[in-house]
Amino acid sequence: MKTATAAMTANSSTPIISVRGVNKTYAGGFQALKKIDLDIKRGEIFALLGPNGAGKTTLIGLICGIVKATSGTIIADGHDIMRDYRAARATIGLVPQELHTDAFESVWATVKFSRGLFGKAPDAAYLEKVLRDLSLWDKRNAKIMTLSGGMKRRVLIAKALAHEPTILFLDEPSAGVDVELRHDMWRMVRTLRAQGTTIILTTHYIEEAEDMADRIGVISKGELIVVEDKAVLMRKLGKKQLTLTLRRPMTGIPAGLSAWPLVLSDDGHVLVYSFDAQEEETGIAELLRTLAEHGIEFKDLRSRESSLEDIFVSLVHRPKGTQE
Amino acid sequence: MNIYGIRAIYHFEMARTFRTLWESIVAPVLTTSLYFIVFGKAIGSRMGDIDNVSYGAFIIPGLVMLNLLNESISNASFGIYMPKWAGTIYELLSAPVSWFEVLIGYVGAAATKSVMLGLLILGTARIFVPYEIAHPVWMVAFLLLTAVTFSLFGFIIGLWADSFQKLQAVPLLIVTPLTFLGGAFYSIDMLPPLWQKITLFNPVVYLISGFRWSFYGIADVDVAVSIGMTFGFLMTCLIFVWWVFKTGYKIRH
Ligand SMILES: Nc1ncnc2c1ncn2[C@@H]1O[C@H](COP(=O)(O)OP(=O)(O)O)[C@@H](O)[C@H]1O
Ligand SMILES: [Mg+2]
Numbered sequence: 367m368k369t370a371t372a373a374m375t376a377n378s379s380t381p382i383i384s385v386r387g388v389n390k391t392y393a394g395g396f397q398a399l400k401k402i403d404l405d406i407k408r409g410e411i412f413a414l415l416g417p418n419g420a421g422k423t424t425l426i427g428l429i430c431g432i433v434k435a436t437s438g439t440i441i442a443d444g445h446d447i448m449r450d451y452r453a454a455r456a457t458i459g460l461v462p463q464e465l466h467t468d469a470f471e472s473v474w475a476t477v478k479f480s481r482g483l484f485g486k487a488p489d490a491a492y493l494e495k496v497l498r499d500l501s502l503w504d505k506r507n508a509k510i511m512t513l514s515g516g517m518k519r520r521v522l523i524a525k526a527l528a529h530e531p532t533i534l535f536l537d538e539p540s541a542g543v544d545v546e547l548r549h550d551m552w553r554m555v556r557t558l559r560a561q562g563t564t565i566i567l568t569t570h571y572i573e574e575a576e577d578m579a580d581r582i583g584v585i586s587k588g589e590l591i592v593v594e595d596k597a598v599l600m601r602k603l604g605k606k607q608l609t610l611t612l613r614r615p616m617t618g619i620p621a622g623l624s625a626w627p628l629v630l631s632d633d634g635h636v637l638v639y640s641f642d643a644q645e646e647e648t649g650i651a652e653l654l655r656t657l658a659e660h661g662i663e664f665k666d667l668r669s670r671e672s673s674l675e676d677i678f679v680s681l682v683h684r685p686k687g688t689q690e
Numbered sequence: 691m692n693i694y695g696i697r698a699i700y701h702f703e704m705a706r707t708f709r710t711l712w713e714s715i716v717a718p719v720l721t722t723s724l725y726f727i728v729f730g731k732a733i734g735s736r737m738g739d740i741d742n743v744s745y746g747a748f749i750i751p752g753l754v755m756l757n758l759l760n761e762s763i764s765n766a767s768f769g770i771y772m773p774k775w776a777g778t779i780y781e782l783l784s785a786p787v788s789w790f791e792v793l794i795g796y797v798g799a800a801a802t803k804s805v806m807l808g809l810l811i812l813g814t815a816r817i818f819v820p821y822e823i824a825h826p827v828w829m830v831a832f833l834l835l836t837a838v839t840f841s842l843f844g845f846i847i848g849l850w851a852d853s854f855q856k857l858q859a860v861p862l863l864i865v866t867p868l869t870f871l872g873g874a875f876y877s878i879d880m881l882p883p884l885w886q887k888i889t890l891f892n893p894v895v896y897l898i899s900g901f902r903w904s905f906y907g908i909a910d911v912d913v914a915v916s917i918g919m920t921f922g923f924l925m926t927c928l929i930f931v932w933w934v935f936k937t938g939y940k941i942r943h
Contacts, residue, residue: 430784452692452786460784466777470709471702482698483785525781 381405381441382533382564383429388438390424390588398424400588402438406533406566411559413579413596414568421588422568423463426535430460443532456485459531463538463568465518469511473502473521476510477528484529496527499554516547523551527558534558536567540574552578608639608650610657611666620660626653637664695787699795703769707803714803715810718757722811725753726818729875740877741908746819750812751902752874758808758833759840759869759894763861766800766844771857774848789935793845800841801834808833821905829904835920836897842927849934868894878910893923 383406390399398421406412414422427433429440431451440447445454468476477493497503500520505513510521519539526534536555540548555565555578569575575582576596583593592599615634626649629638641648650669657664707714730746737745773779782792815821823829851857872894878886889895890911900916903909909916 432780432783452788455784455786458784460780462777462780464777466780468776468778470706475702475705479698479702480781482694482701483781483787485692485694485786487694 380408382408382443383566384441385425385429386439386441388425388428388440389436390421390428390433391436398588399428402590404583404590404593406564407581409559409562409564410580411555411565411567411578413575413582414566414585415570415572415575415582416568416585417570420585422585423537424588425585426460426537426566426568430458430535431455452485456529457531458533458535459526459529460535461519461522461526461537461539463541465515465522467510467518467521469509471510472507473497473510473513473524474506476521477524480525481528484531486529492530493524493528496524499557500524501550515542516544519543519547520550523554532562533564533566536565538568538570540569540571606641606648607670608641608653609668609670610637610639610664611635612637613663613665616662620662622660623656626656637662692787692791695785696791696795696798699787699792700799703765703796703799704802706769707765707799714807718761718807718811719814722753722757722814723818725749726815730818740880741906743906743908744819747821747906748877748902749875750815750819750821751905752869752872752898753815754808754811754833755836755872755894755898755901756869756874757811758804758836759865759897760861761804761807762800762837762840763844763847763865765803766797766841767848767851767857767861768844769796769800770845770848771851771854774852775854789931793842793931793935797838797841797845800844801837804837804841805833808837823905824907825904829901832897832901832904832916832920835924836901839920839924839927842924842931846927846930846934865894868892869898873898873910893919896920 383404385402385404388399388402389397391397402425404425414425416422424433428435429442429447431447431454442454443457445451445457447454471479474493474497477496478488481488481493494503497506500523502517502520502524505517510518513521519542523536523539534555536551539551543551555567559565567574567578579596581594582596582599584591612635616630616637617634619628619630619637627640629640630636631638639650639653641650726746729749734745734749739745740748773782847857847860871889872892873889878889878895881889896911896916896919899910900913900920903913903916
């Protein structure tokens with residue numbers, strides 16, 4: 367107890383999870399992860415964002431002990447996950463992507479099992495609280511197979527929380543989940559974070575990362591392309607766009623405007639100007655003046671910031687080697 | 691040692707047993723009763739005694755062994771195969787339990803169940819045939835050792851199997867024939883001399899012979915050899931399981 371508290375205060379700035387030079391090649395020869403280096407900060411919500419097959423589940427599996435790394439080291443809460451696997455795993459809770467449940471068990475039996483399996487003494491009051499928080503208390507005696515998909519997802523969350531982990535992994539938590547559960551889940555995630563739990567979630571929904579995360583790691587084809595504070599990422603890579611709806615369609619961009627990064631829509635009705643949101647001088651005033659000089663009139667004008675989605679698409683489709 | 695973890699697995703497995711308690715009891719009791727009616731009464735009445743033991747009594751230890759082997763293997767193999775099949779093994783793999791602890795949980799529960807069943811069959815047999823147990827301590831020792839050994843063996847099969855067919859193939863194609871040919875229903879002196887020799891390659895012979903000795907003091911092979919062989923099987927299974935866990939064979943990607 368004393369050492370744990372000491373470690374907490376001493377390490378509050380050191381990462382809670384540290385992944386170093388991790389590679390994973392599956393038995394078939396497929397390399398699912400390439401030289402991953404990643405630090406998760408204590409107490410943050412970290413979103414691992416990437417398309418299907420990017421390697422998110424593999425990376426989580428490595429940290430949780432389900433998948434064996436081909437090379438590299440992983441430290442969880444100060445413990446090497448291989449040498450000191452007991453201490454490392456005792457701190458981690460995992461909600462898997464797939465709805466793997468014991469059909470014939472009752473909800474209560476299965477959470478009780480999880481708590482015991484992770485080496486914790488029985489604590490009915492704590493488990494009751496977990497079930498109540500997840501609106502599962504009324505279903506505690508129901509067999510899991512009688513529950514809906516959303517309820518099963520709640521059961522998996524309850525199982526993951528049964529041993530009071532300090533690190534919680536949520537692998538695609540909102541896949542196939544209704545609005546109500548998503549709402550409950552995010553409320554729970556924020557509460558857990560407020561209590562000091564570190565949360566790592568994977569998603570291919572960009573809005574989810576945008577809503578929830580403090581930091582975002584983008585993974586694509588087994589490579590971690592970027593890891594950044596959400597705000598910084600959006601600022602750094604964010605673009606603004608000015609959309610002009612023209613009064614009269616054009617067949618092409620006049621020669622005098624070729625210096626501007628303009629894109630004309632196919633029907634010639636809409637002109638889009640992209641500019642860096644970071645720049646002091648956006649160039650809008652000058653563009654509008656130049657348009658007027660060319661006699662181009664517009665009936666509407668809108669500007670918008672690029673979403674994380676745009677950033678993501680640009681990152682993932684950026685040719686290799688250009689990310690720095 | 692994660693005692694809570696072992697307890698959780700053990701209870702989980704025992705709960706699975708008790709959920710199907712009725713099937714678990716009725717089927718073996720019914721089949722054993724049929725054996726006693728057919729072999730003990732109908733055919734047994736035409737058979738002479740074997741070493742001064744009535745035929746009905748003679749087959750009891752063999753029948754118990756037959757059930758013990760099948761139950762141990764099927765309980766343990768099913769126990770570890772199910773989480774693999776249903777995907778719930780993720781929790782076991784991510785939990786702070788060593789494989790030795792997982793083993794104690796699964797094998798302990800499977801062995802418990804088959805010992806309970808063995809005792810139940812002995813009780814059922816008493817209804818049909820009177821018998822005495824000459825060496826009760828050895829009888830219990832053989833029962834426990836065999837249950838643990840074959841639960842270990844079943845556990846290995848459950849780890850290895852990647853389909854229900856494979857899960858059932860080993861008990862059906864190997865263990866059942868070996869048990870039937872292992873002297874459950876006859877003494878091996880009743881076989882022609884060549885077959886007596888061949889039979890000695892069947893490990894089940896030693897188990898049944900030793901077990902029968904604990905009842906009636908009669909044996910096909912020296913009881914010391916039976917005890918040695920039983921421990922030998924136990925060690926073989928333990929070493930194999932240790933190797934499986936050490937290499938992560940078929941468990942972790
Ligand atoms: N057990 C496995 N054996 C071989 N390849 C695998 C295995 N599991 C995953 N993969 C492959 O590794 C890649 C990454 O998978 P995964 O980590 O599940 O991605 P994500 O979770 O980002 O969708 C995929 O191409 C997948 O096909
Ligand atoms: Mg995945």
